[in-house]
Amino acid sequence: MPNVMIRTNDAGDLLFYVAKKDLEETIAAVEVDTASAWGGTVELTDGSKWYIDPVRPRPEFPATLRFKRGD
Template sequence: MPKIMLRLDKEGNLICYVAKKDLEGKVVALEFNEDHRWGGRLQLEDGSALHIDPLPVRPSLPMEVRARRAE
């Protein structure tokens, strides 16, 4: 399970950085994006997908979390 860094860019887009692969890309889809539940499946612009355990509240960014490959 790699650690990923999530942050917002200047335009307000969610950006994901996977240090293990030196990969950075825009998140184009997020499974749960509500104030009371945030996370789940992240779809990146290159077509790859990761999964982070949903959080009970929307986090403040930037943040580092563990992720796994989504199917």
């Protein structure tokens, strides 16, 4: 379960960065994205999926979170 840095770019998109894999992609979709929770299955623009149990309350970004690789 890698540590993933989530941050917002200038356009307001969320970026997903895994340092050990030198992977940086824009987040295309998040299963749960409300004021009270954020997470579940996260799909990136390259088509890959990652998973995190929903975080309550929704974190302020930038934040470092632990994700599992999804299928």
